[in-house]
Amino acid sequence: MDDTLDKQWVEDLVRATIEEDLAGGVDVTTTATVEPDQVSVAELVARADGVVAGLQIAELVLRLVAGKEEVEIEHSVADGAAVKAGDVLMTIRGKTRQLLTAERTTLNLLCHLSGVATLTRRWVDAVDGTGAVIRDTRKTMPLLRSLEKYAVRCGGGKNHRMGLSDAALIKDNHVIAAGGVAEAFRLVRKAYPDISVEVEVDSVDDALIAVESGAELILLDNMAVPLLREAVAKVAGRARLEASGGLTLEAAREVAETGVDFLAVGALTHSAPVLDIAMDLQET
Structure with missing residues (x-):
């Protein structure tokens, strides 16, 4: 994570965003449709051209939901990279339930921060x-x-x-x-x-x-x-x-x-x- 960011503050913020989605309960749709032991591979994929920011924040969301030892993550690009529609940004392997539970919070943060980086690059x-x-x-x-x-x-x-x-x-x-x-x-x-x-x-x-x-x-x-x-x-x-x-x-x-x-x-x-x-x- 970027050295200028307070790691504990970021983790507390991410935990709060996860809690906002779960609201003390469970992901009812995922729990109903996915077996507890099912494992999947997921990719974070750009749907438009732009500049990426927040990949480490996205990884933190996934690890907090899935458990640090329960998810394998491979980065294909780094923050600040210019990407094209269709580019794979990250590949994740873990329990399907946990990946789907973390999906929206992961994307909310990653899409927003990447949008800021993309607009900034246009001005630059x-x-x-x-x-x-x-x-x-x-x-x-x-x-x-x-x-x-x-x-x-x-x-x-x-x-x-x-x-x-x-x-x-x-x-x-x-x-x-x-x-x-x-x-x-x-x-x-x-x-x-x-x-x-x-x-x-x-x-x-x-x-x-x-x-x-x-x-x-x-x-x-x-x-x-x-x-x-x-x-x-x-x-x-x-x-x-x-x-x-x-x-x-x-x-x-x-x-x-x-x-x-x-x-x-x-x-x-x-x-x-x-x-x-x-x-x-x-x-x-």
């Missing part, structure tokens, strides 16, 4: 060669942030802050509450002198105020391409710039070519369609 490809970096946001599904941000990395993107305490982002409401961009920056820097601080602005003038206040990272919120170009020219390398708000995949390259350093894309996590993946039992 769209800005390839411009020097701009695609970053995620905190617009994630509750409790899935660590996994979704991992999937963004699998797709070639980079992570913004994980939460509210590892970096500061001064947004418009903070500016209003503090009485201005410069004052908001001063207060954050005074309270947390060692933390990374990003300032959100919606005008070139405020971007320059942020730079003159000492900001090294500025978020340009909902700015049209001409304003982005103007901001890049006037900031002139004194701070890194991040475009955010209203971005679309179709316009990503045009935005990146303005010279901004980052594109912050909430859609990577809040609007990614799943990658269609199936679990197919093999006939014996």
